[in-house]
Each structure stands twice: as structure tokens, then as C-alpha cells.
Amino acid sequence: MPTISTTDYLVDKVKRQITTSPFLTLPGMGQFERRLLTHEWPQHAWADPPSGSDLKPVMGDNGLPILGHMIEMFRGGPDFWLHLYRTRGPVSLLDSPILPSIVALGPDAIQALYSNRNKDFSQQGWVPAIGPFFKRGLMLLDFDEHMYHRRIMQEAFVRTRLAGYTEHVDTVVSKVISKDWVANDARFLLYPAMKELTLDIASMVFMGHEPGTDRELVTKVNRAFIITTRAGNAIIRTSVPPFTWWRGLKAREYLERYFEERVKERRGKDGSDLLTVLCQSADEDGNKFSDSDIVNHMIFLMMAAHDTSASTATTMSYYLAANPEWQQRCRDESDRLGDGPLDIEALEKLESLDLVMNESIRLVSPVQWAMRQTVRDTELLGYFLPKGTNVIGYPGMNHRLAEIYPDPYKFDPERFAEPRNEHKKHRYGFTPFGGGAHKCIGMVFGQLEVKTIMHRLLRRYRLELPRPGYEPRYDYGGMPVPMDGMPIVLRPLR
Numbered sequence: 505m506p507t508i509s510t511t512d513y514l515v516d517k518v519k520r521q522i523t524t525s526p527f528l529t530l531p532g533m534g535q536f537e538r539r540l541l542t543h544e545w546p547q548h549a550w551a552d553p554p555s556g557s558d559l560k561p562v563m564g565d566n567g568l569p570i571l572g573h574m575i576e577m578f579r580g581g582p583d584f585w586l587h588l589y590r591t592r593g594p595v596s597l598l599d600s601p602i603l604p605s606i607v608a609l610g611p612d613a614i615q616a617l618y619s620n621r622n623k624d625f626s627q628q629g630w631v632p633a634i635g636p637f638f639k640r641g642l643m644l645l646d647f648d649e650h651m652y653h654r655r656i657m658q659e660a661f662v663r664t665r666l667a668g669y670t671e672h673v674d675t676v677v678s679k680v681i682s683k684d685w686v687a688n689d690a691r692f693l694l695y696p697a698m699k700e701l702t703l704d705i706a707s708m709v710f711m712g713h714e715p716g717t718d719r720e721l722v723t724k725v726n727r728a729f730i731i732t733t734r735a736g737n738a739i740i741r742t743s744v745p746p747f748t749w750w751r752g753l754k755a756r757e758y759l760e761r762y763f764e765e766r767v768k769e770r771r772g773k774d775g776s777d778l779l780t781v782l783c784q785s786a787d788e789d790g791n792k793f794s795d796s797d798i799v800n801h802m803i804f805l806m807m808a809a810h811d812t813s814a815s816t817a818t819t820m821s822y823y824l825a826a827n828p829e830w831q832q833r834c835r836d837e838s839d840r841l842g843d844g845p846l847d848i849e850a851l852e853k854l855e856s857l858d859l860v861m862n863e864s865i866r867l868v869s870p871v872q873w874a875m876r877q878t879v880r881d882t883e884l885l886g887y888f889l890p891k892g893t894n895v896i897g898y899p900g901m902n903h904r905l906a907e908i909y910p911d912p913y914k915f916d917p918e919r920f921a922e923p924r925n926e927h928k929k930h931r932y933g934f935t936p937f938g939g940g941a942h943k944c945i946g947m948v949f950g951q952l953e954v955k956t957i958m959h960r961l962l963r964r965y966r967l968e969l970p971r972p973g974y975e976p977r978y979d980y981g982g983m984p985v986p987m988d989g990m991p992i993v994l995r996p997l998r
């Protein structure tokens with residue numbers, strides 16, 4: 505079911521660079537960026553603490569006119585935030601006309617955001633980034649309403665349901681990587697191929713599109729997802745045709761109409777796909793989703809599931825290609841399983857893949873950000889935050905702290921194994937799936953999906969770098985995207 509070709513991807517990559525991160529294409533950017541990092545910007549306070557309180561004001565600056573610190577954010581990713589943490593501490597201000605925000609860095613600040621003890625931080629911080637396209641998705645709901653929806657949705661992620669999905673995942677993976685992926689070709693780009701694969705998986709497992717479903721329809725729906733997902737990165741953030749934001753809203757309208765029809769069809773029917781399961785799911789008190797709830801949840805779930813899994817599987821493939829001894833160790837475990845049908849118990853035996861997955865998403869976390877907004881005047885680690893303050897948490901940075909992970913840039917999966925267990929040094933030192941009430945509901949599904957992909961890949965191909973010493977560079981505008989599409993050579997094993 506090809507939906508995005510390599511050419512599409514390359515055209516899109518050029519467009520992304522022009523429309524979302526124009527500075528990535530400028531030569532000498534490294535130097536310019538370093539100058540931005542070391543420049544001494546005039547400092548000001550975000551808000552004065554109430555008189556008599558012992559809270560501190562959050563200090564920071566505006567950065568460049570209009571752009572603020574966007575260049576360093578997109579170009580430097582976690583390393584920019586690490587620089588901020590080291591030079592300004594865990595709570596500082598990045599003021600800008602586009603999105604003035606307080607930055608919360610380090611494991612203690614992330615703990616305060618995720619555990620959210622006094623319910624001071626709402627998910628509305630995500631709204632400026634993705635709100636219009638993913639409105640009323642689970643991640644954008646708050647407090648009691650969120651719990652109500654989460655309890656119903658949880659029913660779709662219990663182990664018996666996951667067992668059913670895993671079977672379908674394997675069917676799609678086995679077919680696509682053997683038929684559609686190009687072997688022995690250093691021009692084969694793994695990242696767009698993984699995105700296409702995870703979208704096909706979601707299409708079958710979530711929406712029940714069996715192989716043989718009207719291809720034109722599947723392609724149209726998949727494209728609408730891609731457009732909706734990308735719209736959050738738009739530079740012109742208002743609905744003006746033909747720009748990205750406007751296209752995202754149109755695509756969202758299309759998806760709403762599409763799912764409204766599907767929900768009508770699936771109500772009262774049997775089926776093991778996620779959409780049909782959501783039509784039946786009820787919490788312990790018998791509460792069920794309305795039709796429009798299901799439409800909103802499906803649109804968000806498709807987005808949450810496919811990009812994150814594609815990113816994880818791509819990063820793992822890169823590190824396995826760069827570390828042949830780990831590749832062989834994982835393949836030995838896969839060889840012990842053989843080519844028989846996969847189930848959850850079989851996937852659980854692939855323990856080296858678990859270590860590699862953790863280490864890969866430590867180094868390149870698919871979701872680097874946690875956006876929040878204060879619902880009342882509050883404090884964060886002793887700093888005063890007034891009501892309505894946008895807070896950017898950046899848990900992806902914690903994964904590079906040498907105090908938690910010695911030699912943090914080294915690929916070393918054993919750090920997750922006994923006796924080292926480096927990720928346990930701080931409760932919030934390793935949070936690729938978030939934490940607290942909004943912790944990823946699809947975590948186990950995502951892990952099973954990625955392990956299925958990697959098992960089938962390792963049984964069929966040896967993964968090689970396109971050239972010795974190759975290292976990918978990432979665009980950190982949204983989810984980390986390998987700027988060259990990640991060329992990986994697939995050498996057939998038999």
C-alpha cells in the first residue's frame with residue numbers, strides 16, 4: 505500500500521527546510537548558532553512574584569526579533585536545551601511574540617510537571633502547537649474529563665486486545681518489508697519507508713482496512729493524516745489558502761467526515777480493529793464514547809501512533825547498523841524465534857531489542873517536548889508562574905545528562921540492564937513515554953509494534969551504514985526528523 509514515495513519525501517524535505525526551518529539550509533550555520541548561544545541578551549522577568557512571597561521571578565530574554573530562539577531550538581535540539589539548563593538553571597524564560605514560554609528543564613522540573621500534584625498544569629499548553637488539528641484528542645483533555653475518557657480508552661489497550669492487534673501488525677510488516685523495500689541500494693531511505701509502513705499498520709490495525717480495501721481511499725485517508733500532522737509545524741499559523749495551516753484544517757475536516765461514516769458502520773458490529781473496539785468500549789460503570797468522541801480520539805491516535813513508532817524503528821536501525829555486535833546479538837535472539845507467527849510472549853523473549861530500543865529513544869526521543877499551561881498562579885521549583893503561563897518541558901534533554909548517563913552520547917544499551925540501571929537514578933530521568941496521568945497509553949502497543957518490525961528486518965537483512973562513519977543530522981522542528989531521510993543499506997541474508 506505505498507502512500508508516500510521517496511520523491512514525495514525529498515520534495516517535502518526541501519519544502520520543510522524552506523517553510524519551517526529556513527535557517528537549516530544556510531551554510532556556516534554552526535558558527536552563527538554558536539554566536540546566538542553565547543550572545544548576552546538583555547534579561548527581564550516574566551512576572552513579579554506577589555509581594556511578601558519568597559518565590560523568585562523567572563528571568564530570560566527575547567532572543568532575535570520575531571524568531572526568538574527558534575534557530576537554536578530547531579538546529580540544536582536537546583543540546584540547545586542542555587546549554588540553557590547549564591547556563592540558566594532549570595527554570596528560565598524564552599520570550600517571543602509567537603509563543604512566550606517558561607522553560608522547565610532537568611528531572612526535578614519534569615517530575616513537577618508530570619506528577620502535577622496540585623493540578624496546576626493543564627494540557628492546554630499543546631493547543632498553540634497542535635490544538636486545531638487534534639482537538640479533543642486524549643492528550644488535550646484535562647483532569648476529570650481526561651480521566652473519564654482515559655478509563656474508557658484503556659479497555660482498547662488491555663492485553664487481550666493487544667494480542668489481537670499484534671497479529672495484524674505482523675501481517676502488514678512481513679508483507680511490506682519483503683515486497684516493497686529495496687535491497688542492496690545505498691539510496692534506499694529508511695525513514696520515509698518506516699513512516700509509510702507504520703501508517704499502513706495503523707490503517708489496518710486501527711481502522712480495519714484489510715489488505716484489498718479500496719487503495720485509492722486508503723491513500724486519501726493516509727494523506728489526510730500526513731497533512732494534518734504536519735500542519736502543526738506551519739510558519740504561517742493562520743488559515744490562509746493554500747498554506748500549510750489551512751491545508752491541515754481542510755484535511756482534518758475530511759478525516760472527521762470519513763470517521764463519522766465509519767463509526768455509523770461499526771456501531772454494534774464485531775471486530776478486532778481499534779475503531780470497532782472503541783465503538784464498544786465501556787468503563788466499569790458502563791460509560792461509552794459518543795460518536796464525536798470516537799472521531800476525535802481516532803484522529804489523535806493515528807497521529808500519536810505512527811510517527812513515534814516510525815521514528816523509534818528508524819533510530820534503532822541506524823544504531824544497529826552502526827554497532828554490528830549489537831545487531832548480531834539481537835539477530836541471535838530473533839533466530840531462536842525463527843519465522844513462525846509472532847505473539848506477545850514470543851516478542852517478550854527479544855530482550856536485547858528492549859535494551860536497544862531504550863538506548864535508541866534515550867539518544868533520539870521521538871517526543872522531546874511536554875507542553876503545559878498554568879491554570880492558576882503557582883510555582884515551579886521556587887519560581888513564580890502566573891495563571892495562563894505557557895510552560896515548555898523538555899524531557900528529551902534529561903536523556904543527555906552526564907550525571908544520569910555517564911558518557912551520554914555513547915550508544916551503550918547495557919546501561920539499561922542490571923546492575924547499572926542508570927535510568928533508575930532519578931524517577932523522571934528516563935521518560936520517553938511521558939509520566940503521570942498523561943503517560944502514553946499506547947506504550948506497550950508501540951513497543952510490540954517496533955519489536956515486530958525489527959525482528960522481521962533482522963531475520964531478512966543485515967543493516968549497513970551507507971558509508972563508514974555516517975552520522976545522521978536531525979531537524980528538531982517537531983519530532984526529530986533525519987534530514988537526509990536516513991539511508992540504510994539492506995543486505996539480504998539469504
Ligand code: HEM
Pocket residue numbers: 642643644654805808809810812813816865870871874875935936937938939941942943944945946947949950951
Ligand atoms: C515509541 C512510540 C511512542 C512514544 C515515544 C510515545 C510518547 C508519548 C509521550 C511522551 C506522551 C505524553 C505526552 C504528554 O505528557 O504531554 C504520549 C501520550 C500519548 N500517546 Fe504515545 N508514544 C508512542 C506511541 C504511541 C502509540 C503507538 C499510541 C497509540 C496506539 C500512542 C498514543 C498516545 C496517547 C493517546 C497519548 C495521550 C495519553 C493521555 O493524555 O492520557 N502513543 N506518548
